[in-house]
Every structure is written in structure tokens, then in C-alpha cells.
Amino acid sequence: MLNYHFDWAIVTSGQYFEWLVSGVKVTIELSVVSIALSFILGLFIAVMRMSTIKPILWFSHAYLEFFRNTPLLVQIFFWYFGSYQILPQVANDWLNTVNFEFAAAVIALTIYTSAFIAEDIRSGVRSIPKEQMEAARSSGFSFLRSMQYIILPQAVRITIPPLINQFLNLTKNSSLAMTIGVAELTYQARQVESYTFKGFEAFTAATLVYLGMSIIITWLVTLYSKKVLNPMGVRV
């Protein structure tokens, strides 16, 4: 350790710097695509979880419990190695035309995160007074329509801080995609390490990028709570 020569130049300029930058890009791309998809999926699951129809309720319950209680890494492996066995031919053909590693990571991250988002949305919905639903139903809206027009627009507003936190978790979780060869930040840091043996510098750079992202995202949550939720009278 004492006779280790620090060489910060390799991670601040040149080829290895470009690798790290491309890694950051892939990390952001992966996180943004997955959060958008998992928000949509999570919304559906949350509505199903509040349904009064038993089979739908059971399905959503099983979905939530199963995907929240299994490791993300195993889910990533399942989709990466096993998708050809369980997806229909059409889907497999399509997956082979796109970047398959990336797609498998997106599928796994989306399904995993959607389970957490669904719970966040559900607790957001629970904070909307029940009378709103009753009022909506009695003015002739169906269950789904009252969700769509009355409950969800309010609930989603309250759910935004936990959602942004989920996005932060997702950014961190996306580092697991390196195990299946998605060239995101951690993957590139490791790549730089194995080409230059400058692991300390490479991982410091990657750590700082992750830290920067967390600080920005945490700051956004604080800002949102101050500017939007506090005026609404919601205490977070």
C-alpha cells in the first residue's frame, strides 16, 4: 500500500476516462428506461392490489411478495439465461435484434422495482381519504375511472418522493447488470482496473459518480417536498 503510485490522470482523461463516461451513460440509460417502465407496471399492480375481485387480488399479492422477497441478482440471471425458455418465440426473436444483455437487465430491474413502487403507490392511495372514493363512486364513476380521475392523480403527487427514492435505489441496483455484461459504470470501472491495475483510482471515480447521483437525487426529493408537498399541506 505504501509504495502504491497514484495515477489519477488515467481516470480524468484519455481512453479510460471515456470508458467511464460511457459507463455513466449506460447506467443512466438503464435506470431511466427501467424506472419509466416500472412506474407503469407498478401502477397497474397497485390498482390490482386494491381490486375487490379475488383472483386479481391474489395474483397481485403473490406478485408483490414473490418479487420483493427474491434477490435481484437471481432475477437478472433468470431473465438473462432463462428467457428463451419461458418467453414466446416472437418476444425472443425481438430480444435478439436489440441489445439482449441490456434488455434482460431492463426486464429484471423493471419487474423488481415495480413491486416496490406498487407498495409506495398503495400507501399513497391509502393516505387519500376514503370519502373521496365513495364520493366518486356515488357520482357514477366506476372503480377504475374513480381511480384514474380522482384517486391516482392525488396519490401519485404524494408518492413522488418515495418514487424518486426508488429511482435512486434503481440506479444503485443497476450496478448488478455488470454480472451479465451490460457495460455500465461498475463494469467499466472493473474494466479499467483489469487493463491498468489502477483499481483504486477506477473505483474512486465510480464511487464519486454514484455519490454525486445520490446527492442530486436526494436534493431533488427535499426540493420537491418543500416546494410542492408542503404548500399542499402534506407532511412527509
Add this chain to the structure above:
Amino acid sequence: MTGLTDFNVIWDNFAHFMIGRYPSGPMGGVMLTLYLAFVSLVLSFFGGMILGLLCVSQNRIIRYPTLIVVNAIRGIPLLMVIFWMYFLLPAIMGGTVPESWTVIMALSIFTSTYMSQIVQAGIEGIPKGQTEAALSTGLHHWQAMLYIVLPQALRNMIPSFVNQFVSMIKDTSLAFIVGVSELTHVATQVNNRTMIYPAEIFLFISIIYFIICFAFTSLSRWLEMRLAWRKAI
């Protein structure tokens, strides 16, 4: 789509999934997963307790640096922490460190920071009056914390601790990265050997993880209900 055709691959390797090559070789599979989780749980319980107490310290010179370190570690992925340990531990210890200890240290440090948040919230959840009453009976500040606040706070923290333990069991799967032969690693080995049953294998191990984690999640819910009920009376 070929579907899930043959679960014989599971039964043929069942012992391997459960205990690795245990009696004749090193332990692995579910056994090692649980071992990693339990050892890290114990270490991170104490780590979290110490960090949590430092985070609520009256002394700013202690509090601020601790808060910075805790939040910095919470801001990076566990995978990064594992890689850091992989580099730093041999440098610090001045020799090779077994991979399982790399993972245990990484998991313990990572989870300690999350535990410290639970401890902090737990301590802050105890009414101020308790500390004031303790101080006015002549106890020192740390005595008030140790004998009055902490025992009450700990009881409220138990469900969150159990939840954190569930996360930890899931996180042990990352030991795969540094080549520790816990359940996920065993699964990839079996998958590499058999080639054509990935869906069966990974579905099977996710069910095993699910059974273990769900048991603890249910325990935490039950504890939470019981605590709420005890508070109500």
C-alpha cells in the same frame, strides 16, 4: 419457448444446492448463504448500534463525520462496497483474506449504515421527557441512553431489524461476484454444467430465497402487529 421441461436437474444436484460439498469439502449453497447472513447480521447489529449512537451524539465533532460516512456508504451500491473490500482488506490486513470474509465485511459495513438509521429513528421516537427524567434523577447522559432510552427504543426497532435481515439475505447473493460458493454461485455452476435448464434452476433458487425471506418478512409483520397491540393497551 421450450417451457420448463425437466426439473430432474434440481433433484440430481439437490445436496449441492443445499450444503455444497460440505462434509467432505467447504460448505456452500443455502447453508453458506445463511452462514454469511447470520455472521453479517451479528456484526452489523453491533456496527449499526455504535454508528446510530454516534449519529445522535451531542458532540458535533463526533456526529458530523459519522453522518457523512454513513450517508456516503448509503449512497453507493453494495457491489461497490464489495469491490472496495476486495481491494482494501488485503492491503490493510497485509495478506490474503478469504473471499467469504471480504463479503462478510462488505455486508456488515453496508448494512451497519442502514441499521444506524433504524437505531437513530428508534432513539428519536422515544419521548424527550424520558431522557430529561433520567438526567434529573442524577444519571449521566450516557447512562440515560444505555439504561432508559435504548432498552425502550430497541423493542420498537425489532421489526425494522428483521426487515433489514431480509435485505441482507437477498444481498448475500452478491457474494457470487467474488466467487463465494453460496446459493446463487452454486446455481450458476450447475447452470454452466448442464447448459439447457437455466429457467428451472433459477426459478428453483428464487423459490428457496423466497421461502427464507418470506418467513422473516412474516415474522416482522407479526412482531409489528404485536408491538402495536402492546402499545394500544
